[in-house]
Amino acid sequence: MKHLLLLSILFFSFTISGQELYEIRKINSPVVLDGIVDEPAWNSITPFPMTMYTPVYEGEMTEKTEIRMTYDDEYLYFSGIFLDSDPEGIQGNSLIRDGDPGGDFFNVMLDTYNDNENFNTFSTMPSGNRLDAEILNDAEGDPSKIFNASWNTFWSVVTSQDDKGWYAEMRIPFSSLRFDDKNEDIIFGLIVHRLIGRKNERQTYPAIPPNWNMAPWKPSRAQKILLKGINRKNPVYFTPYVLGRMRENNVHDSTENRIVNHADTDAEVGLDIKYAISSNLTLDLTLNTDFAQVEADNVQVNLSRFSLFFPEKRQFFQERSGVFNFATSTISQNRIFHSRRIGLDDKGNLLRVYGGGRLVGRFKNFDVAVLSMQTEGSSPAINSENFGVIRLRKRVFNPYSFAGTMFTSRLDSEGNYNVVAGADAFLRVSGPYYLTLKGGHVFSDNLSNSDNSLAYLRWERRAVSGLGYFVEAEHVGKNFEPGVGFILRKDNLALNQNVIYGIFIDGQWLRKFEPFVNNSIYLRNDDYSLETISTEPGLLTSFVSGADLSLSVLRVYDEVINDFSLSDESYVPAGNYTYSSLKTSYNMNAGRKLKVNLSSEIGQFYDGDKTSFSISPAWNQSKHFGITLNYTFNRIEFTERDQLLRADIASATILAALDTQWSLRSLVQYSQVNNKVAINTGLRYNKKEGNDLYLVYNQVSNTADRDVEGTALPGTESWSLTLKYTYTFIK
Known part of the structure; x- marks a missing residue:
């Protein structure tokens, strides 16, 4: 007692x-x-x-x-x-x-x-x-x-x-x-x-x-x-894997103008090791790294002249990933380190990762993150490469502020290099007021030594009750191309502003009104002439039920220097454009067994008219089965040029489970722009953490009668079936 x-x-x-x-x-x-x-x-x-x-x-x-x-x-x-x-x-x-x-x-x-x-x-x-x-x-x-x-x-x-x-x-x-x-x-x-x-x-x-x-x-x-009184143990986790795979690809051979079938089977073995050097410092090592079980990316439609951003989902890069973060504006998604550049080519195809190491944690009041990975060259155009990152941060002034540096490198077997040096500071000035400063510089044998820097400043008042806002400025040089990063648009000065005013209501149905204004301005670096400006005032209404409704008006001015393509049949020609659209969205309480989310955008789009509508019903039939559907209708008509773009996308996500060990996750996606259906289905047996059996099936199919240089494309473009087993030994 x-x-x-x-x-x-x-x-x-x-x-x-x-x-x-x-x-x-x-x-x-x-x-x-x-x-x-x-x-x-x-x-x-x-x-x-x-x-x-x-x-x-x-x-x-x-x-x-x-x-x-x-x-x-x-x-x-x-x-x-x-x-x-x-x-x-x-x-x-x-x-x-x-x-x-x-x-x-x-x-x-x-x-x-x-x-x-x-x-x-x-x-x-x-x-x-x-x-x-x-x-x-x-x-x-x-x-x-x-x-x-x-x-x-x-x-x-x-x-x-x-x-x-x-x-x-x-x-x-x-x-x-x-x-x-x-x-x-x-x-x-x-x-x-x-x-x-x-x-x-x-x-x-x-x-x-x-x-x-x-x-x-x-x-x-x-x-x-x-x-008090924690005497922590530091075990070593050894996780080998064995993998078998069958796959088939049908590709067009331009030299002979025919479809060539490549079919093969292969087997792989590899090893991951995790060792906690101390209570706050962890070393991860990987050999013949494999990501067969990683979920597929969600399909996106690109209606701009800039690249799409896809998040990192691979487990090896996850622990304390926030320490590696060196992103600037949430609007631009710019960052000098983005781990998806490792082991993936520009089209998203996998490259073999020979292996590497990752050290993350805290050492003598410094947040430390070090990474080195080696990839295989897959063709004369893609050399074997080494990717490196060093990140240091230290708390300064108060418990909510830090200053740090980051260095990234990308070196290939031919001696080409891309190195980035960056420094940043995140400072809580007083109460809800914060200041962020970031800068970076690229050193590369393939880029000019001028105009290859990034500078970023942000001032914000973090609040959603009453007045909240941020203002930020970001300069991106013409030659700022970080080899292990992501840059949405270069050679510009971006000025972004957001203002909200949250009003809480003690009502039977309504919980909060939040009027807001988003504004972005892009100026060219050479003469600070206006390239793009967008303004979006709106109102977000939150309900007691957990649902929310958003209404906004988007007004855009964009000066397009060069034509850019939206699809094989449609494009936006160079010129100055001013256009507007009305945007709406409604989201039900996520806790409902049956829920539907809706969104739409109707109005102008450059010199055409745009109608976009998305519906996403989800039904959780039970803990054993759930399905989420999405259909996005995208119709853009350029009447004067007699062009019509249909860029519909559709997806179905199916989650099924026998118990907490046996589960199936399937994602089926369709894109009308490229007339393809992609299937990613994974069956997982998770006996315990670190002990997994995966059976993964992937397929890409063509849905329309298409040809390349007169040669008809096959119905099935590619498929693969992978069986992978991992087991973790703890020493």
């Missing part, structure tokens, strides 16, 4: 240098991970005081929630008791690892480096599936860029359900986390959530006012907790 009395208070608060901490004390009695919260250790712990975040901040919570935390020498433990007055309404909509079709959730977010910038998140649903991710950049910017769902680590969760509600027990090994331990004491940032999907009711600890964008996901708003 003595140890139960000692644990009668889980945490107490005290102040160190003005920072309030809650100390989490160790347990002495075991926790059996069975999803039933009945161990004596849990009974003696006081649950976190929860607060309603939505639909009404600090409103009366409709269901009782008890979330507790403790730890021992090897693990962090979390438990959740989620009572529900309508147990039939509990939604556990997925069994799939990292599947997120909406419903009820239990979320744990840990800022393990206490840097107020990055979270490791661990989540589950009543169905007991595991979802883990990284949250980057203090949850600021485009949600698709700040949530890195491709990050995975080793941890466990078990859930149960009865006529009173549902329950969860979560166990996270300290060896799966990276952190600073000083005298065996560590400080984490912590946020926990409970989401009741059907009600759009989110409960959080700590209480976080809705004054910032993505407020409940911001590491800077986390509760600081103290854990």
Whole structure:
């Protein structure tokens, strides 16, 4: 009984240098991970005081929630008791690892480096599936860029359900986390959530006012907790793989003007090693790296004269990927390091990766990230290359600011080189006011030594309650071409502004009005003449149900110097254009079993007329099956030039699971511009973390009667079937 009395208070608060901490004390009695919260250790712990975040901040919570935390020498433990007055309404909509079709959730977010910038998140649903991710950049910017769902680590969760509600027990090994331990004491940032999907009711600890964008996901708003007496183990993870593959390609041989069939089978073996050199420094090594199980990219339609941006999904590049971040404007997507440049050619085709290494973590108050990868040359035009990155950052002035440098290199077997040196600073000046400064310079044997720099400045007031805004300026030189980066448009000075004013409403139906104005100006570097200006005023309305409605008007002026193609049959000629369109979107509460999202854009497009409409219905039939459809109708007519572009795209995403181990994920996509259907289907058996069997099928088909130089293209352009097995040994 003595140890139960000692644990009668889980945490107490005290102040160190003005920072309030809650100390989490160790347990002495075991926790059996069975999803039933009945161990004596849990009974003696006081649950976190929860607060309603939505639909009404600090409103009366409709269901009782008890979330507790403790730890021992090897693990962090979390438990959740989620009572529900309508147990039939509990939604556990997925069994799939990292599947997120909406419903009820239990979320744990840990800022393990206490840097107020990055979270490791661990989540589950009543169905007991595991979802883990990284949250980057203090949850600021485009949600698709700040949530890195491709990050995975080793941890466990078990859930149960009865006529009173549902329950969860979560166990996270300290060896799966990276952190600073000083005298065996560590400080984490912590946020926990409970989401009741059907009600759009989110409960959080700590209480976080809705004054910032993505407020409940911001590491800077986390509760600081103290854990004492941590003597962490540093295991080594060896993960070999074996792979067998059959594939067939039909390609056009221009020299003989015929379709040539290439069919072969092959086998591969490789190895990944993960070693935690210390509690906050991790080394990843890879040999004959393979990414066969990576999900396919979503199809996009390019209606501009600039390149499309695709995110990184490959697991090897995920851990602490935020440290590698050196992006500038969220509008331009410019960055001096983008890992998708490694192992992929300009058309997205895979190149063999011989191997490499990656060191990430913190060393003597510096965030450190080092990467080196070697790829194979696939043709006379593509040489074998080495890609290198060095990133250093240090906290300065206050806990929310840092300054850093980055160096990238791309060297090929012929001696060609592209090296970039960059420096940046992110400074919290006062309260919600932030200043960002970034700069970079390219050194290359293939580029002129003039006009090859980038400079970026941003001032912002981070707020979504009341006035929020940002203004930014970005200069990109004509010859600024980072070999391992992504640049949307060069040789210009971009001036971007965004202003919002959030008005919260304590109404029965409405939650928030948010009028906004987006504005972008692009000036040419040589004479600062106007190239492009776009202005978009609008209104975003959020509803208590979790739905939202957006209306805006887009006005664009664009001076096109050279003709650019939209398809084989349509183009935009050089000239000066001014055009406008009306944009609308409506999104239902993501927690609904059946939901439909809608968007449209109607108006002018350069010297033509554009009608675009998108509908995305999703149905989560049960935790065993869900399907999401998308159809986007794109019609652009240039009447004076008698050109009609139909750029429709369609997709179907199917998620099916027998249990938390057996799952199937299939993505079928159609693009009318190139008349192709692409299929990516993966069957996964995940016995435990690091022990996986994958069966992956890919196919690309032509859907129209097309020919090249009079030679008809085959119906099936390519297909492949891959069987891959990985097993992790822990030493």
